[in-house]
Amino acid sequence: MSVEQRKAVPGRPLHVLVVDDSRAQRHILTMQLRRWGYRVTECEAAAAALQVCAAGNVDMIISDWMMPGMTGLEFCRHFRALGHENYGYFVLVTSKSEKTEIADGLEAGADDFLTKPVDSSELRARLRAGERMLAMQAELLAKNKMIVSTLLELQKLYDSLDRDLIEARKLQQTLIRDRVRDYGWARASLMLRNSGRVGGDLVGSFRVDDNRVAVYSIDVSGHGVASAMMTARLAGFLTGSSPEQNLAYGRGLVGQQVLLPPEAVAERFNRLMLEEIQAEQYFTMVFAVMDLGTGMLSLVQAGHPHPMLLRRSGQVVRLGQGGLPIGLLPGATYDRTEVTLATGDRLVLVSDGFTECPLPSGQDFGEAGLVQSLTRSAHLSGSDLLEALVWDLTQQSGSDSFPDDVSGVVLDIQ
The missing domain is CATH 3.60.40.10 (PPM-type phosphatase domain)
Incomplete structure (x- = not known):
């Protein structure tokens, strides 16, 4: 898959944020992601990662579930609460496999899950799924913007026509002054x-x-x-x-x-x-x-x-x-x-x-x-x-x- 195929927004590679308190785990993921053409930012704690998300345009997040301080689950909830216009694809990395934990992750806003140790081919498949979702979201957002722009133009035309009709009504009423x-x-x-x-x-x-x-x-x-x-x-x-x-x-x-x-x-x-x-x-x-x-x-x-x-x-x-x-x-x-x-x-x-x-x-x-x-x-x-x-x-x-x-x-x- 080429770099161009991974670009949800034309003109720039996708930005992936890797969040893990393990330096070794972050390093392994970052090397793979950069080799595949992604732009990568690393954070060792969820609090710092949340600041990155609030300040910049992050397309995808790969976050460990179990971290000191703010957990990956709590980080996911806070990230969704930011309310960015562009959607961020969130992947939780966990050793948990129970259905109740998976349900909690989905409820918090996670899109997908990876189990430790992270398999390279599985990671790539999850990222491809995320890219497809981001591409569809970008297309939908562009169409929505076009619709909003069209509606604004129609509103301007309607307002202009309505003003003309008001004046026409005044003129018509003068026929029986x-x-x-x-x-x-x-x-x-x-x-x-x-x-x-x-x-x-x-x-x-x-x-x-x-x-x-x-x-x-x-x-x-x-x-x-x-x-x-x-x-x-x-x-x-x-x-x-x-x-x-x-x-x-x-x-x-x-x-x-x-x-x-x-x-x-x-x-x-x-x-x-x-x-x-x-x-x-x-x-x-x-x-x-x-x-x-x-x-x-x-x-x-x-x-x-x-x-x-x-x-x-x-x-x-x-x-x-x-x-x-x-x-x-x-x-x-x-x-x-x-x-x-x-x-x-x-x-x-x-x-x-x-x-x-x-x-x-x-x-x-x-x-x-x-x-x-x-x-x-x-x-x-x-x-x-x-x-x-x-x-x-x-x-x-x-x-x-x-x-x-x-x-x-x-x-x-x-």
Whole structure:
């Protein structure tokens, strides 16, 4: 066996510490070890050997069991207690052969045993076994260091990504900076709670003119950054400050901007998703327009949970006709729903984060749960009503950490 084969650590020979109170025994072992290519240090007492182990890198130890002062067994225990990163292979030399003594040695941390007088071929076999163990330990240690280094790099990347997501969350929340928008004869209250750092829900409202207000609730498929980016893009297409950029507007006969019917808005968004954006995403939506002059609420439901009309009397009326999500089928058409509203009535739009929230019973909160919650909170309006819905969902699900984004809009007719 070559010297290179004995090197558990590339670039240096293995360091063997020989501990024996017999000078002759140490000399015999040392001559053999050096002839085989090991670096050898001798100690005549366990206390001195322990100091060598504490100060330097010892790979293997061959220690006599019976020595004055500290025995080889006690030395082995103290050596293991040092807690070095690199493993040290410990061989006890003894005349003991009883099973109880061998068990004591193993319990103290010894790896192998040699009996006196030490046979040269047996010593070499024990050392080879130790080398194999040290080589495996060195390989395992190197792999562990690589894993730790990789985990540290991943942690840095995660921390960087997490900081970016926190900032993205702040930016997304600015899409609904005004949680309550008072239009005089109507008030829109908005609520958005993401299940993660960022989410795929979007709610909003804008003034069309002195007599009309539009509200909408959108839920983009999927979760995370891609969905959040889509909501940001959709918000730009529903801005009330720039009608020329708002997809809810079209050109009138004399070139002026006019609000399209709700079903035309849905069809326009469907063409946009399939023909221009062409992303592997779709979204559900309710888009509604309230006209003070006629008292008529017009809306389109595109795969979103059914809008709820909460009458002043406390009655809950389910609105909408279902409809296809937007961005799934080319040429999809959508139906308009119309209903008359009076002062004190409220339109409630929520995402499926409410209706599909799982309960401990195995059932979902569902539309029935939503209706019951609205009935209990019928005396509330606006943001208080939305908070009551979230409270009920928390109580029934047993957690305020929901698996999906939770959002809602309440339009109060004042």
